[in-house]
Amino acid sequence: MSFDLQGFPADSEALASLAARGLDYRLVDPRNAAAAAAWVEADFRGFHHARPKQIELDHELGVIADRRVHGVYDSTIVDPAIPVATVSSWPTGLSVPGGRSVDAWAVSSVTVSPTHRRRGIARALMLAELQNARAAGAALAMLTATEATIYGRYGYAPAARSATVFVDRRRVHWVGPDAPGRVQFVDAASIREAAPAIARRAVARTPGEIDRWPGLLDRVLGLHDADSGRSRARRVVRYDDERGQAQGFAVFHVSREPNEPGVAEFDFLAAATDDAERALWRFLVEQDFVSGTRGLLRSVDEPLPWLLEDPRAVSFSDVVDHLWLRVIDPVTALTARRYSAPGRLEIEVDDPIGIAGGRFELVVDEAGRAEVTALEHTDAAASAKGVRSIRLGVRELGAIYLGGVHPSVLARAGRITELAPGSIAAADAMFAAQRAPHLSIWF
């Protein structure tokens, strides 16, 4: 999605509603070093992080150079250059079932200073971001949330979960296939050039993953602050296939207690093929002098238990909502993904914020490809025709979009209404995803 991030002004409604509270809502120019640094300072404070070191600040300034960054300013405080609220956003691809990527709008860095909380600042920022997403032509807006109670009111819903996986070293006996290639240690800097292409292919394999940005790869490889203790503890391994082509890499470190075996911990594994995924997992779980391996932000549907003789070597904990989606343009969003069963379904979407509401006809062919049309008529007419038809809110549409939540579960929760017999069963079959949606990074 090509889009000029600085090319349109700050949202006029947010501007007016914050001005009415004596606050100034501004688009921050990331090339203005002082303003951008003050914004980063507020962002770090908002998330209760320590003040950034210069090297971290420089890294963050590089990241926000590719983002649309807003701050809210209060001219009456001691340091009015530091915003009392922050938000950043950018257009990026979201992988959907079937392997395509849909244009989406990522929202991040939502903070409001504790001195200014609960007076509607976040609300103004979040409504503005929906308008930004629309202006950018995004089919969906998306975010990862610190707390699950903040974003539903703007139409977001959890659409992909993640889990912590722990593998008990003593019980590891690999029974999966041997990978034809090999795993080797590589220097973090040496893999940086190949990393974007591997990550891109890995992202395309899994619905729910989003495009990686350069600063993220620098950070996971520890290159943004190479001399820090954290970065120096990181080790990088790469999987090369039988032809010597790099197909995946993982970044891990071993946490140590004196004279005790440590735990191999990782939160970044990019595998472009099944062989790479298996080989990297095998390397990570078969280390010696560790009590186990812990992977963060892993899929709830990892194949790992099926690769070990003792599936109970693997435990899943902290299964949480992770990726939150907000449908902006139902026709584009619903057309982008592939479906698991053919059929015809009318979907009535209620959107209290007035962005994505309406009635839509989804017709899926034998290959799982969809044609989606916005309809004019009412549900009474649809059910009279005997057409399979459901009614749901925009949040529920976001929840089922990637196939991570079954429509029948939301129907049982009273959150989807079946307007004609068989419609929920049809929706379950159509929206099912071959691979559980999963997002393995924070953004």
Ligand SMILES: CC(=O)SCCNC(=O)CCNC(=O)[C@H](O)C(C)(C)COP(=O)(O)OP(=O)(O)OC[C@H]1O[C@@H](n2cnc3c(N)ncnc32)[C@H](O)[C@@H]1OP(=O)(O)O
């Ligand atoms: C995508 C991301 O960046 S996730 C990061 C979110 N940010 C953080 O966790 C940092 C710490 N928290 C904060 O900075 C603030 O508490 C924010 C940004 C979450 C909320 O900012 P505020 O300006 O206080 O929110 P605002 O006054 O606009 O509240 C809007 C609504 O959200 C509700 N709300 C706000 N924060 C929370 C919360 N943490 N938990 C539950 N409800 C909340 C309010 O009660 C209000 O509800 P209403 O619409 O029913 O009246």
